[in-house]
Amino acid sequence: MINSTTKLVGLLGHPIKQSFSPSIHNYLFKKYNQNNIYCCFDVKESDLEEAVRSIKTLNMRGCNVTIPHKVNVMKFLENIDKNARLIGAVNTIKNDEGFLTGYNTDGLGFVKSILDKGYDLNNKKIMIIGAGGSSRSIAVQLASNKVKSIEIRNRSIQKAMDISEIIRDNFKIASTYSNKTIDKNDIEDIDILINTTPVGMESNECPIDESIRVKGDLLVCDIVYKPQNTSFIKWAKSNNLDVVYGIDMLINQGLEAFYIWTGIKPSKEDELYLKGLYYD
Ligand code: ATR
Numbered sequence: 451m452i453n454s455t456t457k458l459v460g461l462l463g464h465p466i467k468q469s470f471s472p473s474i475h476n477y478l479f480k481k482y483n484q485n486n487i488y489c490c491f492d493v494k495e496s497d498l499e500e501a502v503r504s505i506k507t508l509n510m511r512g513c514n515v516t517i518p519h520k521v522n523v524m525k526f527l528e529n530i531d532k533n534a535r536l537i538g539a540v541n542t543i544k545n546d547e548g549f550l551t552g553y554n555t556d557g558l559g560f561v562k563s564i565l566d567k568g569y570d571l572n573n574k575k576i577m578i579i580g581a582g583g584s585s586r587s588i589a590v591q592l593a594s595n596k597v598k599s600i601e602i603r604n605r606s607i608q609k610a611m612d613i614s615e616i617i618r619d620n621f622k623i624a625s626t627y628s629n630k631t632i633d634k635n636d637i638e639d640i641d642i643l644i645n646t647t648p649v650g651m652e653s654n655e656c657p658i659d660e661s662i663r664v665k666g667d668l669l670v671c672d673i674v675y676k677p678q679n680t681s682f683i684k685w686a687k688s689n690n691l692d693v694v695y696g697i698d699m700l701i702n703q704g705l706e707a708f709y710i711w712t713g714i715k716p717s718k719e720d721e722l723y724l725k726g727l728y729y730d
Pocket of ligand 1: 581582584585604605606609648649
């Protein structure tokens with residue numbers, strides 16, 4: 451019930467498209483007796499500083515931040531978590547009595563999706579397709595989990611090189627990059643293959659040549675969540691490979707934000723319930 455002590459949590463973005471966050475967080479706040487309410491705010495770029503200031507003025511518990519503010523918001527915060535700084539973007543803000551700390555839970559949510567399946571990331575060889583913000587957050591978080599190596603494949607080489615450098619310099623983990631199209635040999639030795647490009651979103655394009663046949667225990671992950679069964683996921687299933695869906699990462703980045711604000715880790719049942727709302 452909303453009363454005089456209810457605290458506000460918000461999403462700052464522009465435009466605010468259909469968001470999963472209010473239903474995830476309002477469900478969890480109710481379930482765990484957290485007297486908070488989650489609302490979305492359409493904030494123009496020119497109003498961002500004022501919106502961030504109002505987190506303090508209104509004594510909000512925190513915020514999520516989405517496109518196009520994930521980078522610009524950083525300059526208005528008192529503190530930025532180490533990995534969010536390396537990623538160069540913030541999607542979650544926690545308000546500790548006027549002291550705002552920025553975090554990035556995109557990569558955390560992705561890693562949680564893999565660990566939830568019972569995978570051990572230690573010593574694994576990773577290939578990430580794409581070199582945008584999502585690739586960066588996933589690469590940094592995987593590197594924090596002591597994987598063996600990370601190769602970045604992207605059509606434009608500079609961004610791939612930048613991510614590789616961040617990984618090598620900050621985590622002392624082997625990282626290579628290339629703009630070559632992926633062939634069978636490239637993935638034969640890989641443990642986890644991740645698509646972070648929008649290829650396959652609202653189309654049946656695939657980020658890999660679908661005629662490639664793979665054997666073994668390669669784990670295939672797509673961050674595209676609509677459709678759930680992208681061509682990349684279908685390709686993996688046709689090779690009898692295990693998969694992680696984009697919707698898993700989407701829900702899990704929300705669960706990680708909830709943990710940052712409340713210190714509560716939602717149960718397995720909550721996760722399954724929330725994923726169930728969105729699985730095709
Ligand atoms: P996000 O923040 O979700 O990571 P992004 O920053 O726009 O989104 O990055 C998307 C990535 O997918 C980029 O690396 C982009 O390649 P460029 O760096 O060359 O722009 C890649 N990408 C987008 N559309 C693509 C396509 N049709 N084929 C291959 N790669 C694509």
